[in-house]
Amino acid sequence: MGYFSMMFLYFDPGLGAMLVQAIVAAAAGIVLFSKNFMYKVKSFFGLTKSQKDGIDTIDFEQDEKHPNEEQGS
Amino acid sequence: MKSKAHRHQASFRDPSGYIVQDGSVVKRVINPIYFPVYDALCEADFFSPLFKAKMLIPHIEQERSEEAIVLLPDQIDLMTYPYEWSFEQYKQAALLTLKLQNFALDRDFSLKDASAYNVTFHRGKAVFIDTLSFDFYQKDSPWRAYKQFITHFFGPLVLAHFHGAEALKMMQTHIDGIPVALIASMLPKRTKLSPTLYTNIHLMAKMEAKHKDEYTPKSRSIKLSKQSLRNLLRSLYNYIDQLELKQQTEWGDYYNKTNYQPESFNFKKEQIQKWIAQNGARKILDVGGNDGTFARAINSDIALAVVADVDHNAVALNYAQVKANKEDNMLPLWFDVTQPSPAIGWANLERASILNRLSAWAPEAVLALAVIHHMTLSSNIPFVDSARFFAGLSPLLIIEFPKRNDSWVDSLLQRKREFINHFDHYHQENFEKAFEQYFKILERVNIPDSDRILYLMHTQE
Numbered sequence: 001m002g003y004f005s006m007m008f009l010y011f012d013p014g015l016g017a018m019l020v021q022a023i024v025a026a027a028a029g030i031v032l033f034s035k036n037f038m039y040k041v042k043s044f045f046g047l048t049k050s051q052k053d054g055i056d057t058i059d060f061e062q063d064e065k066h067p068n069e070e071q072g073s
Numbered sequence: 074m075k076s077k078a079h080r081h082q083a084s085f086r087d088p089s090g091y092i093v094q095d096g097s098v099v100k101r102v103i104n105p106i107y108f109p110v111y112d113a114l115c116e117a118d119f120f121s122p123l124f125k126a127k128m129l130i131p132h133i134e135q136e137r138s139e140e141a142i143v144l145l146p147d148q149i150d151l152m153t154y155p156y157e158w159s160f161e162q163y164k165q166a167a168l169l170t171l172k173l174q175n176f177a178l179d180r181d182f183s184l185k186d187a188s189a190y191n192v193t194f195h196r197g198k199a200v201f202i203d204t205l206s207f208d209f210y211q212k213d214s215p216w217r218a219y220k221q222f223i224t225h226f227f228g229p230l231v232l233a234h235f236h237g238a239e240a241l242k243m244m245q246t247h248i249d250g251i252p253v254a255l256i257a258s259m260l261p262k263r264t265k266l267s268p269t270l271y272t273n274i275h276l277m278a279k280m281e282a283k284h285k286d287e288y289t290p291k292s293r294s295i296k297l298s299k300q301s302l303r304n305l306l307r308s309l310y311n312y313i314d315q316l317e318l319k320q321q322t323e324w325g326d327y328y329n330k331t332n333y334q335p336e337s338f339n340f341k342k343e344q345i346q347k348w349i350a351q352n353g354a355r356k357i358l359d360v361g362g363n364d365g366t367f368a369r370a371i372n373s374d375i376a377l378a379v380v381a382d383v384d385h386n387a388v389a390l391n392y393a394q395v396k397a398n399k400e401d402n403m404l405p406l407w408f409d410v411t412q413p414s415p416a417i418g419w420a421n422l423e424r425a426s427i428l429n430r431l432s433a434w435a436p437e438a439v440l441a442l443a444v445i446h447h448m449t450l451s452s453n454i455p456f457v458d459s460a461r462f463f464a465g466l467s468p469l470l471i472i473e474f475p476k477r478n479d480s481w482v483d484s485l486l487q488r489k490r491e492f493i494n495h496f497d498h499y500h501q502e503n504f505e506k507a508f509e510q511y512f513k514i515l516e517r518v519n520i521p522d523s524d525r526i527l528y529l530m531h532t533q534e
Contacts, residue, residue, distance in 0.1 A: 015287050016280030017220030017253075018295050024272040025301035028308030031268050035311075054168070055175050055310040058126045 082422035087186070089205040099149070101132065101204060103142040110182075110208055111142060117180050119207070128169060128176075130195065130202045144204060147195075150356075150377050150404075151434045154424055155189040155229070156245040157407050157414060159388040160238045160318050161396075165199040166192040167226035171310045173201055174216070178299060178306075183210040187222035189229075189244065190424070196401040215297040216305070220281075223273055224250025227309060231270065232259055234316050238385040248418045253278045269312045318389075334522045341520055341527060342370040345440065345471055348516075348529050349373055352469055354438035358431060360410055360466075361444030364390040365403055368440070379436070381408035410444070410462075411452045431466060438469040443525075446475045449499055450485040456498075456507030464511035470530040474504050479524040501526065 042048045078095035085091070089107035093100050103111055114120060123129035136143040155163060169192060174184045184206050191203040216222075225244075228251050232240035236259070243251055257278035264270040345367060349357065355376040359368045362380035364387050371378070380403065382388050391405040408414075408427060416426040425433075441463060448454045463470050475482050477499060486493055505514065512530035519526055 013217040014220045014281055015284040016282070017223075017277055018215045018217070019284065020272070020277045020280040021215040021219055021297050021305060022295075022301065023276060025297060025305040027268045027272040028304040029301065031308050032304055032311075054314060055172055055307050058122065058128070058172070058176070 082420065083190075083418070083424060085419070087203075087205060099146065100135070101144040101146060103144065103205065105140065107205055108142065111205075113209070114182065114207055117182075119177075119180055119182065120204075123173070123176070123201075127196070127198050128173060128201060129204065130200050132204060146202070146204065149193060149195050149202065151379055152193050152425075152430055153404065153406055154193075154244075154414065155225070156242050157427065158194070158241070159385055159392050159405060159407055160230070160233055160241065161389055161392050162194065162199065162405070163189075163226075163230060163233070163241055164313060164316065167222075167230060167313050168310060169199045169201060170222065170226060171306050171313070174218075175303065175306050175310075177207055178210060178303065181210045182207045183216065184208075184218050187218035187225060189225040189250070194404055197395050197399065197403060198401075210299075213296045213298055215295055216302055219305075220253070220277070221250060222309070223277065224253060224256070227273060227313065228253065228256035230313060230316055231264075231274070232256060234319060235259075235261060235264075238318060238389075245414060245417065248424065253281055269308060273309070337520045337523045337525075341442070341473075342367065344518060344520075344527055345442075346371050346373065348471055349375075349438060352438065354436075354469060356435065356437045357440060358436035358438070358466060359440040359442070360408075360463075361441060361447070362391075363387045365394065365405065367442055368403065369394075375402050377402050377404060379404045379406055379431075379434075381406040381410075383407075383409045410448060411454070428465075436467045438471065439463055439467040441470065441472040443473050443475065443481075445472060445504070446479070446482050446485060446499075450482065450489075450496060456504050457510060460508040460511045464532050468532045470512060470528075470532075472508075472528050472530065473520075474501060474526045474528065476501055476524040476526065482524075 039048060078093040078100065081092040081094055081099070083092065088104065089110075090101060090103040093102055120129065120132075124131040130146045130149070132144040132146040134142060135145040155166070158166065166189060170184070170187050174187070177183050185208040186203075186206055188203075191206055192199050192201055194200070195202075224247075229241050229244060232243070232251070240259075253274065257275050260270065260274065265275050349371050350373040355374060357368060357371070357375060357378040359365070359378060359380045361382060362368055362378075363382055363384070365378070365380040368375075368378040368380050380388075380391055382391070382405075385407060388405045388407045391403070394400070395403050395405060406427075414427040416422065416429065417424045445456075445459060448459050449456060463472070477483075477486075482499070486496055486499070489496055508514070508528075508530060512532055514528055514530050516529040517526055
């Protein structure tokens, strides 16, 4: 489409910061995997409360609670 | 764009577009270079779920031509900046940014920047305001805004965790975020044992130092799968989500520590409520407003109460209530009356001072309850200077004056030791005389069972 990402115009992302992401992500993968594993072990023994992992949660509750809220203004 | 509108001074970094101030209305202009992304975002119905969830400031498309698309966003009452947020507010802003990046990746877009100035507080919630921050996701590319996220969000939050909320104020002197090397140098050695802190901060600082003289052509060949990027985001999210302030002191009994009998407390509440309602003030600034107890007591129809306090704990407690009660007309602000946040950035115009922003917002009434004795006796600010300060904020002032025999005043005076005589001017008569240079005293009432007086004043015409 002829669009060249203007991210390259904007600011320097830092070469070091770009390179390090693969390692950060690998470490993150291990941490997430082991947390998840521990969670499964604990929940097998009934030791856990519900697991909180909010990054995927999109919260619409305010709208549902006050459906008339916007109409007044 | 019409000639009367002018580009906002904070808006020069991103070539995608800019903010204009059209009279009192803020608009966003999109440059042709960004049209393909904007159109793709619209086509993917990217915006509406985010509007609905109140994660992104809603806008409507107002004009479209070959040269520009003009968006009219919902107007923000009062912009607050990162160094004016409590720890928990800061955390919410960080989590919001990660959520948005995660949401964007799902739809093959990506945040091209992760500045803390892209977020502000609106109707009780953190909201993302930079609509043009989304770009196409390039397959297997690392996140270009990653370092910015660390220097604007992750670093300051981790520093605050170890050193206290005051660390967040460092953002005031680092408009581009706190340098990674500085963050790394300020963290305790043992943080090198944490996989998250080691990789995101210490290792990054090392890599940055190693590659600082190289240029970027190589970077286009750096690859990172989408799933790896997702893991990175998720682990940052989980880490920040559980982060707490170490110095979380016991708070909440402030009003027990002060010298109020329940009757005087209720009297004060009712009197303030009456004056606010009588004057029809709907925009209130509470200076030294603590956790917002008095601002909340005003049951009349308040559009927005900005509750400013120097005590981080008070601001934190206020925000906790805003969150728990889902209040949309309360804005907690971390604010030192003796050192308000200055204007910073390019030409000192990029981020306005808090006093500038407050006066543009134009509060209809200012509350200054139990604050004048601190200004006068702890900070030595002469009455007449305090009067000028308050007169510059709003025409209507409700101010409480604790008399000399009030126990708080007495304890402040005792701290002056041999200089106690230098504060003989702290008297009701002098207070009134100084304030009458700027205000007309409309009413004064004694608060029962206390040594305090409540005044209603209006600026001189």
